[in-house]
Amino acid sequence: MNHLGQKIRELREKQNLLLRQVAAQIEVDTALISKIERGERKASRQQVIEIAKYLKTNEEELLTLWLADKIEATFVEEPKIAYQAMKIANKKLEK
Amino acid sequence: MNHLGQKIRELREKQNLLLRQVAAQIEVDTALISKIERGERKASRQQVIEIAKYLKTNEEELLTLWLADKIEATFVEEPKIAYQAMKIANKKLEK
DNA sequence: ATATATTTGACATAGTTTGACAAGTCATTT
């Protein structure tokens, strides 16, 4: 889990930006960005879009990581049946 | 979506049981079972277990359908990126 | 040591989910 947060942190550090700077841009508290990067809190869809814009990165890529985190959170409590359930869910996508 | 509800209805009808009978066993309102079967409401994990017991079917199989529904619900609003996100999430399971 | 950056925990509040209830439809029986 936490593909999104790791990616955001990587992008932010590469550009030498502070949490506070990202926070100011997307108009939330610094603590929230910190939590998002460490996977302690989920970003909203809209926040992901704004972060992508500010970090000048591909919006769709970030949203994909965000969604992957959501999917993983769904099955993390059910390791025994997760694989089989994923297989079933996947059928929806092949159509 | 709604693998679980369809399966429950199928099992219930095969055994000629009424909604009200299932409802009584798992101690909820009939309306709730109706909604679960039609996918209007999610069953709780515990309800799935109790339904499996009462309908004399494999608990793990029902829980797998229940989880598949939850996974599908996660990506249904994101059709464009769902496939790629599923691919990423899947990596967790191959380990 | 000080200043700056980040993390943590607690909190209020906003938002969502839950299950029950009452009223509704629809099909069958009397």
Place this chain on the structure above:
DNA sequence: AAATGACTTGTCAAACTATGTCAAATATAT
């Protein structure tokens, strides 16, 4: 055509969960 039985639908309060902020704690850099 009224009554009955099975199921469905809409609404509501209560329970639960998520959200973002604040203040304080900790870590890092100068």
